[in-house]
Amino acid sequence: MCTVYKKPSTSAVARLGLSPASCRHRTEASGPQTPANVEEEISSSREKFIPVSRHSLVRFLMQKKFFLNDGECKKFESFAIALDSAIVNKYHDVWRETKVLFDPINPDKETTATEAVMRKERLDNEFWLLQKLAAVMEKANFHELSKPLVQQSLGKHLSREGVIVSVDLxxxxxxxxxxxxKDTPPLRYPWYKQLRDTILRVPPPKPMSFYKRVVVAIRLKHDSKLTLKAFKEVPTNALEYLLPDGLLQMSVTNKAVVTVAMTLASFGALSKVVTMLAGVDAPWTLVLTLAAGSVAAASWTSFKNQCCKYMVEHSRTLYFNNLASNRGLLTLLVDRAEDEMFKQALLAYTFLLASRSPQTMALDSSDQKVQDIGSIPAETLKDRVERWLKAQTGxxxxxxxxxxxxxxxxFGLLSGDPESFLHVLPLDTAMRNLPHAPQSIITRAKECDIIEGYDQYVYAGTEEDYAKEAEARRKYGWF
Structure with missing residues (x-):
């Protein structure tokens, strides 16, 4: 769910090198879906994340037989380092730009503002930051949950603790x-519980699925700051753990029990009053009142205990499963995008390099010809990489x-037609073609002075400022 923004300023468009048409295309492409597509999205989504570290991937490729000859094995690590450096340099501007965009809307900003930022400018920054962030998340192989799926996940549903949970979007x-x-660990199901459920003909519980990583970008209404957070190991049916605002309600069964019990208790109390006024001794009315009142009190206590259990789990998730927040998260995400792009590029290059004849592979890298390396279409490359990753990682x-x-x-390492034949440069030539343009110390110093430096005026929040902020936050929460 995203707010509807006014047209961003032309200065922001020019600064980012983006066009409103491209952003509008992205918005329309991720528009509303039918409920049928929600189930399809849940069941048929495939992960693009490569679950292996960069160092392990380089080692796996160097140990794979018939991929590299002896001379290439000695140079392959240097090639991987050069490729990684080129990708880091490519994404350094993206990382710096996201920090500049996030600065005016950072809820954790500790420096004083040097200029007044109007609401329209904050919305401009937020809009373009989300556009940039969506592109970075796509490069990092994150999958954005569609609006219908978010509505379904955060709608009224029964939590593990037995309380009804909902979020007002x-x-x-x-x-x-x-x-x-997405991971579904095997369920530990003791034999005596299996025997009990078999006798009682109760279906066995389903194993719980977890998202390995979840990134949240939220801004509550009437709030001027955007909050970014990342979490690990989040249950797929408990995304509301990650949000600051929601509602806890009794289940239908508990509501019915409390309603019936309170009705009977009221009837018993009224009957007792009537019999006392009439001078009739009817002890059953007192028994009915006490019994029904005890049932109602027990049901209400059970609901409050369920709420406490839920809030404990909610607090544990926010404390133990939080990975990063706000500005620190931007660095983490750009770094993740660099990792994924490196792994994809290295896999594609290595598999194309390995698609050559034994005679060509036996030659020195400097004697190999581009036309003899590769010679496979993109579909074949995709199939080979996926089968190899399946064998290596499962x-x-x-x-x-x-x-x-x-x-x-x-980077100038690839030529050819993806639908027919692809060719890559030999290893020595590829290393020479990779760009080498590391950031200078002067550039980094200027960036730190602008973004991270402290101004000479120290910001001192007054007690009134903190009280206003606390009052504004008090209207949100789980209750």
Whole structure:
């Protein structure tokens, strides 16, 4: 769910090098879906995340037989370092730009403002930051949950603790959820419980699924700051743990028990009063009142205990599963995008390099010809990489061939037609073609002075400022 923005200023458009048409296309492409598509999204979504570290991937590729000859094995690590450096340099401007955009809307900003920022400018920054963030998340192989799926996940549902949970999405101006990886660990089911359920013909419980990583971008209504947070190991049916605002309600069964019990207790109390006024001794009315009142009190106590259990789990998730927040999260996400792009590009290059004849492979890298290296279409490359990743990691990965080939072409390492034959440069030539343009110390110093430096005026929040902020936050919460 995203707020509807006014048209961003032309200065912001020019600064980012984006066009409103491209942003409008992205918004329309992720528009409303039918409920049928929600189930399809849940069941058929394939992860693009490559579940192996960069160092392990380089080692796996160097140990794979018939991929590299002896001379290439000695140079492959240097090639991987050069490729990683080129990708880091490519994304450094993206990282710096996201920090500049986030600065005016950072809820954790500790420095004083040097200029007044109007609401329209904050909305401009927020809009373009979310556009940039969506692009970075796509490169990092995160999957954004669609609006119907978010509505379904945050609608009224029964939690594990037995309490009904719901989130009012109308209280949020901005709400985006990105997920990475999905795991369903095997359920530990003791034999005596299996025997009991078999005798009672009770279906066995289903194992719980978890998102390995979840990134949240939220802004509550009447709030001027955007909040970014990342969490790990979040249950797929408990995304409301990550939000600051929601509602806890009794289940239908508990409501019915409390209503019936209170009705009987009221009837018993009224009957007792009537019999006392009439001078008739009817002890059953007192028994009925006490029994019904005890049932109602027990049901209400059970509901309060369920609420306490839920809030304890909610607090544990926010404390133990939080990975990063706000500005620190931007660095983490850009770093994740760099990792994923590196792994995709290295896999594509290595598999194309390995697609050569034994005679060509036996030659020195400087004697090899480009036309003899590769000679496979993109679909074949995708199939080979996915099968190799399945054998190495056990994960069914949807390898993004388009992004990897685009990056290799941009670095001048790839040629050919993706639908027919692709060719890559030999290893020595590829290393020479990779750009080497590290950031200078002067550039980094200027950036730190602008973004991270402290002004000479120290910001001192007064007690009144903190009281206003606390009062504004008090209207939100789980209750």
């Amino acid at each position: 109308d209280r949020y101006d901005v709400l985006h959820l990105w997920t990475l990886g 994960a069914q990965v949807d390898f993004d061939t388009d992004e990897s080939l685009k990056l290799l072409t941009e």
